[in-house]
Structure formats: structure tokens, C-alpha cells
Amino acid sequence: MNIIGIKELQTNPGKLSQTFSENDYLLITKSGKPIGLALPFSSGFLEQGMKPWIALKAFERGDLSLGQLARTLGETKVETMKMLGRLNIPMASYDLQEDLDAITLLAQ
Numbered sequence: 340m341n342i343i344g345i346k347e348l349q350t351n352p353g354k355l356s357q358t359f360s361e362n363d364y365l366l367i368t369k370s371g372k373p374i375g376l377a378l379p380f381s382s383g384f385l386e387q388g389m390k391p392w393i394a395l396k397a398f399e400r401g402d403l404s405l406g407q408l409a410r411t412l413g414e415t416k417v418e419t420m421k422m423l424g425r426l427n428i429p430m431a432s433y434d435l436q437e438d439l440d441a442i443t444l445l446a447q
Contacts, residue, residue, distance in 0.1 A: 342366045345374065364396065399428055 341358050343365055348355065358365045359379040367375040378389070394411040397403040403411070409419040423430055 342368060344371075345369045364393065395426070395428065398423075401432065405430065 341354070341363060343351075343354055345367055348367060355365060355377060358377070362379055364379070365377040366373055367377060378392075391412055394403060394408055398405070398408045405416055405419060409416045412419060412422075414422070420430055
């Protein structure tokens, strides 16, 4: 999720269109307090609904665990994993090179 202050949004409106082109959402704040949410008009939003869509986006970004996502959606972890598969959303994300570097350090 991207966060932007209302004053910055006024001086940098391109950030809004950039966020939409990335199919992401933007939390708008005023004096550090959330005042709005800007969402792209996308099929994911329309098909899944706002709350699930935001939860799925948060999961994709690593802000929610699988268990938190399942609870938010009111589903079991198994059903949530099936849904992630249908939506082509990876259930795990890791950097192979980071793992290889850690193994190399441990082997020294």
C-alpha cells in the first residue's frame, strides 16, 4: 500500500495515476491521519470486493500472513490457498540468492 499526504497529492498528482497503473491502492492522509482510499477501477476490485481485494493486495506485499488473510476472508487456510492458486497469487515469496548467500556464510 502506498501512503500519501493530501498536500503531496495536490503537488504530485502523477503519483495517483502511477499507483493506478500498477493496479495498487493509495491511502490518503491529512496530518498523518487516514482520510481516504484511492482504488483503481479494476476487474480484481470488482470481482473480489473491496475488503477482500485490499486483503489480497496486503498478502501479496507481505503485509498479511496466510493465516491473517484466511481470517480476514472468513475462509480456512486450505480454501484460501486454493483461491490464491486460482488468482495466480504466489503463496510464498523468497529470494533464492539470499538463501544461497546464507548457506555460503554458514559453510565458512
